[in-house]
Amino acid sequence: MDNIQTRATLDEHLKDIKDDIIRLSSRVDTAVDKAINAFAACDVELAQEVIAEDVHINTKRFELEEQCLHIMVTQQPVAVDLRLIIATMLIVTELERIGDYAAGIAKLAVRVEMVPKRDIPNAIYQLTSQCRDMLRRAMVAYTEHDANLAYAVADNDDSLDTQHRLLFHKLVGETRDASHSTDYLLSVLFVAHNIERIGDRSTNIAERVIFMTSGKLTEF
Amino acid sequence: MSDEITFQIEQLNFYYGNTQALRDVTLTVLPREITALIGPSGCGKSTFLRCLNRMNDTITDTRISGSIVLNGQNIYAPNIDETELRRQVGLVFQRPNPFPQSIFDNVAFGPRVLGIAYGNDLQELVVQSLRAAALWDEIKEDLKQPALSLSLGQQQRLCIARVLAVTPDVILMDEPCSALDPIATNQIEELIQELKEHYTIVIVTHNMQQAARVSDKTGFFWLGELIEFDETTTIFTRPSLQQTEDYVTGRFG
Numbered sequence: 001m002d003n004i005q006t007r008a009t010l011d012e013h014l015k016d017i018k019d020d021i022i023r024l025s026s027r028v029d030t031a032v033d034k035a036i037n038a039f040a041a042c043d044v045e046l047a048q049e050v051i052a053e054d055v056h057i058n059t060k061r062f063e064l065e066e067q068c069l070h071i072m073v074t075q076q077p078v079a080v081d082l083r084l085i086i087a088t089m090l091i092v093t094e095l096e097r098i099g100d101y102a103a104g105i106a107k108l109a110v111r112v113e114m115v116p117k118r119d120i121p122n123a124i125y126q127l128t129s130q131c132r133d134m135l136r137r138a139m140v141a142y143t144e145h146d147a148n149l150a151y152a153v154a155d156n157d158d159s160l161d162t163q164h165r166l167l168f169h170k171l172v173g174e175t176r177d178a179s180h181s182t183d184y185l186l187s188v189l190f191v192a193h194n195i196e197r198i199g200d201r202s203t204n205i206a207e208r209v210i211f212m213t214s215g216k217l218t219e220f
Numbered sequence: 221m222s223d224e225i226t227f228q229i230e231q232l233n234f235y236y237g238n239t240q241a242l243r244d245v246t247l248t249v250l251p252r253e254i255t256a257l258i259g260p261s262g263c264g265k266s267t268f269l270r271c272l273n274r275m276n277d278t279i280t281d282t283r284i285s286g287s288i289v290l291n292g293q294n295i296y297a298p299n300i301d302e303t304e305l306r307r308q309v310g311l312v313f314q315r316p317n318p319f320p321q322s323i324f325d326n327v328a329f330g331p332r333v334l335g336i337a338y339g340n341d342l343q344e345l346v347v348q349s350l351r352a353a354a355l356w357d358e359i360k361e362d363l364k365q366p367a368l369s370l371s372l373g374q375q376q377r378l379c380i381a382r383v384l385a386v387t388p389d390v391i392l393m394d395e396p397c398s399a400l401d402p403i404a405t406n407q408i409e410e411l412i413q414e415l416k417e418h419y420t421i422v423i424v425t426h427n428m429q430q431a432a433r434v435s436d437k438t439g440f441f442w443l444g445e446l447i448e449f450d451e452t453t454t455i456f457t458r459p460s461l462q463q464t465e466d467y468v469t470g471r472f473g
Contacts, residue, residue: 007470076429078456079465215458 010075017067017088018143021095024060025139027053028095028102029132032198035105036128039191040120042112050106057099064092080212087212091142094201094208098135101194101201112187120188123167127195130160134202141209150209153202154220160199167192225289226251226390226420227272232286234267234276234444241267243444245286249390254412254421256435256452258428260472263441265424269392272422273309274302291389307334310383314395316375318367318382323350323359326367326378330386345385352418353381354411373404377411384415391415393423397430409434428468432456440464 031053038047068089071077077085134153141149168189175185203220210218227249234242242264249255257265270276271288274295288295295305307330318326327346331337337345346363350356355377359365367378376396383391393412397405412421412434425431431438432452439449440463448455448464459465466472 006472010470078428078432078468079459081469082457 007075007081010071010077010081013067013071013075014081014084017064017071017085020060020064020067021088021092022139022143024057024064024092024095025135027057027060028098029135031057031099031102032105032128032132032135035102035109036124036191036195039105039109039112039187040124042109044110047106047109051103051110054099054103058096061092061096065089068092083212083215087142087208090208091205094204098198098201101198104194105191108187108190112184118181118184120191121167121170123163123170124188124192124195127160127163127167127192127199130156130163131195131199131202134160134199135205138202138205138209141206142212145209145213147210147213150206150213153206154218157199157203157220160196164192164196164199224250226291227422228287228289229272230287230289232268232271232288233284234264234271235283236279237281241444242271245444245446247439247446247449249420249422250437251420252416252418253437254416254423254435256431256438257422257424257441258426258431258438259441259447259467261426264444265439265441266394267444268441268446269394269422269424270311272390272392273306273311274300275306275311277302303334307386308388309390309392310386310388312376312379312383312391312393312396315399316372316379318370318375318378320366320368322364323367323370323378324363327381327385330382334386336386346381349381349385350378352384352415353377354407354414355381371404373400373407376400376404376408380408380411380415388419390420390422393421395424395426398426405430428456440467442467 031050034046034053035050037043038050068085071085075081134156137149138153140146141153171185171189171192175182207218207220210216225248227247229245229247229249232242232245233240245264245268257268259265267276271284272290272295276282276284284296290305290309293300319329321329324346327349328342331342331345347356350359355374358374359370367375370378376399380391397408400408409430412423415421423431423435435452437449438452438455440447440455440459442463448459448461450460455464456468459468
């Protein structure tokens with residue numbers, strides 16, 4: 001053998017966990033998308049699907065943590081490898097929580113079926129689109145070891161927060177109008193809150209990517 | 221300022237004949253700290269270690285430039301007593317090398333030669349040194365037994381006791397666990413932590429996990445140069461240089 005790759009086994013393990021976490025983030029992203037659609041359409045069947053998927057996401061989270069523990073024990077990673085493992089363990093927790101928010105929206109979809117239906121505000125779709133974009137870009141930053149992209153994701157969170165605040169005030173104002181169902185508006189408020197939290201979790205992922213790539217512990 | 225520094229090494233160059241083994245090494249060793257030196261074979265870390273008590277002087281056709289100041293005194297100054305220097309700066313070797321004598325005589329050898337202690341004082345010094353080297357409880361019943369009858373791990377701790385008996389300031393260790401099994405290695409590592417309370421320690425090791433476990437500061441050598449020197453936690457979590465990262469993550473070369 002001319003050229004022995006000194007850490008081939010470790011590299012293989014790291015590639016596996018990267019692949020697995022990307023698959024998990026994709027499932028989580030799909031769950032968010034389905035949850036919003038279920039809420040908008042009062043689609044109970046779709047909502048139940050999201051709630052069931054959350055169980056799988058939780059299981060996958062622990063599987064990934066086990067993989068990380070195995071690598072730490074058997075390969076004793078240091079420096080960039082150690083940071084990658086630590087970041088992965090933290091990111092997988094963020095993904096699991098985003099899965100919980102999706103499940104939370106799906107549960108509201110089941111509940112909201114009971115109240116008079118209205119079209120959900122466009123701002124909800126915009127918020128959802130923006131937070132899903134943040135999540136996807138945070139995960140690209142993870143796979144590409146791209147700190148600049150991670151910083152850009154974190155920058156987006158302020159805009160998301162502003163939009164959420166505007167929607168919140170608008171919805172609170174509408175609750176004073178007797179023609180609107182308070183139950184429904186409160187549900188929309190909770191949905192908006194969950195979406196805003198998904199943005200926060202995506203920002204946390206970006207912070208972990210910055211730690212992974214540079215070793216800097218950053219809070220946005 | 222010099223009171224707070226044990227070794228101040230500046231622009232150190234060392235040559236074996238025409239081969240340069242160390243290039244412009246500048247490094248500060250602080251008192252009561254454990255400094256680990258890591259790097260691939262032939263990188264100069266052991267050469268550097270042996271410069272610290274002039275053990276390289278015994279090799280012919282070698283040359284040195286730069287300065288090594290120990291507690292404010294240049295150790296390569298003409299008036300330096302090399303025997304006194306090596307009392308102050310003891311060396312523990314890769315393989316345990318006890319003399320073919322009793323345990324007692326091994327530890328008493330240095331103090332006798334240097335005239336440090338005699339009679340009851342010598343007895344007490346030997347016991348203290350064996351206790352400090354965490355060997356006393358295992359051998360106290362029979363100090364007359366041959367040192368070579370001890371296990372390798374015990375022999376290495378005996379060699380550490382032998383160094384301690386001449387009351388050094390600094391202990392140099394050149395891969396002190398490379399010949400030992402994991403349990404004996406753990407005992408030496410625990411001992412190193414205890415010795416840190418009273419001594420300054422510089423250790424060369426090929427075992428990076430050992431460097432991470434035992435040391436406060438770590439220096440990475442490559443091709444005779446000190447590439448990076450920093451807090452051990454920094455070196456093993458977020459080294460500044462790619463070369464260091466490649467080495468500690470095992471992707472070197």
